[in-house]
Amino acid sequence: MSEQAVTAQSEDFSRWYNEIVYRADLAAPSPVRGCVIIKPYGYEIWEGIKAGLDRRFKATGHQNAYFPLFIPESYIKREAQHVEGFSPELAVVTHAGGKELEEPLVVRPTSETVIGEAFSDWIQSYRDLPLLINQWANVVRWELRTRPFLRTAEFLWQEGHTAHASEAEAEEETRQMLDIYAEFAIEDAAIPVIKGEKSRLERFAGALRTYTIEAMMRDRRALQSGTSHNLGQNFAKAFDIRYLAESNLQEYCWTTSWGLSTRMVGAVVMTHGDDKGLRLPPKLAPHQVVIVPIYRRDAQRAAVLEAVDKLQCQLQDGGLRVHVDRREGHSPGFKFNDWEMRGVPIRMEIGPRDVESGKAVLARRDLPGRAGKQFVTQAGIVETVRELLADIQRSLLEDARAFRDAHIQEAGTYAELREIVEAGDWARAAWAGDDAQELAVKDETGATIRCFPFAQPEEPGACVLTGRGSARVALFAKAY
């Protein structure tokens, strides 16, 4: 598999990327370039992501709600770091209803402020806490430079917002949601993400601490795939989110926020995609199985389609997402390639020979070409397919993990770090530098601290740069 094939810039990749998934830029009206158009198939992948996350959110007691798209400019300005961080990328509405507005409205880049305003009304007592809210929404950030899926001016996401009575509880929530993101990424999306804390420079505007899951794409660039922020009391103070404690004293809440966006669709594409197109993890795939009927004459056609109908029913009854490619006028070979491009995990071929023998051909997408083909009996097909899907899910994760681990290296000195990241790999190194030194590294190597990973099984070498405070293990990489 060539790494070239799965970069957003590669010709091979973009050919089907645009056709199959979506195009990031509107061709005609230039002012909205970089906005998002998600075609149906791509949107179904997003719906798979939504389902996986929503199930987990419900299990942890979070409830969905919806807040306004427009935020009064004054709200944004109320938290000093927040406004400073987001100002350059805000889209602002100045006119509405044919008149100039008294106060401009910001198109939400994120909703801490407007939700904070609501929270201050909703929360009166410690009995109202914790308040656990999630919103599925679109947001707009006017980036200078957009990239298909990985950075669009408008994107869809979920943003969670919670308020708690204690700092410890807020921290626990922040970490719990990061864990949920990581669990989702690893188990559902088959992306072996690394959990960690962001450096001060990369922290969310207005947060105390920001945690991240970092994924390695097939071109070895890092992709922040989800974030969870402990906001401390910064927003509670800015928006007067207070409660009456059991002690009968007014206290400020401790709040958190966390988000995961359509960028995750890009992460799936660029983690698993190969020269032939997408490879979708079964848990997210819109179609887990596609059945391609094969027949030569009308007499065969009826028998084949009858068998196919029966198999479709069995698989559907077994709770599997199955699609039958009934298109006329395309050869089986065409359909094989077509569904491989779309990344369907299992293709089932049913022809006259299979009808006769009671067998079926299964082709797994995770293995290249014909290597993924096997003959199975139609009896017990549901169980066979289920096991195969589980195996594909597992193998995609293992592939990605092996690839990732092969491209993370320990750096004992700054020279080593530089050499590693300039060659495109990730470097683990002890870090005790300050902001200025971190910026200097970016300037010199193009790499940034992706995170300070939580798990540090092995101790890295000597300090890369010395500074005040103790050194932490940091992960350096070039990122999207």
Add this chain to the structure above:
RNA sequence: CGGGGCGUGGCGCAGUCCGGCAGCGCGCACGGUUUGGGUCCGUGAGGUCCCCGGUUCGAAUCCGGGCGCCCCGACCA
């Protein structure tokens, strides 16, 4: 904003140097053929060659001016 590149049918492009009928591949429509790895053949629809001006008998092509987009960098999920 700095550096590079490109604007030609729905998509991808050739043609531009050296002016002479607007082309190719894919896709689309129709007919036939084929169907176990991207069938083949035929017919057809589809164009402001980015815009404005100039040179010329004649401009996609040359000259002048303008506009737009993409890529790399700075900002960032």
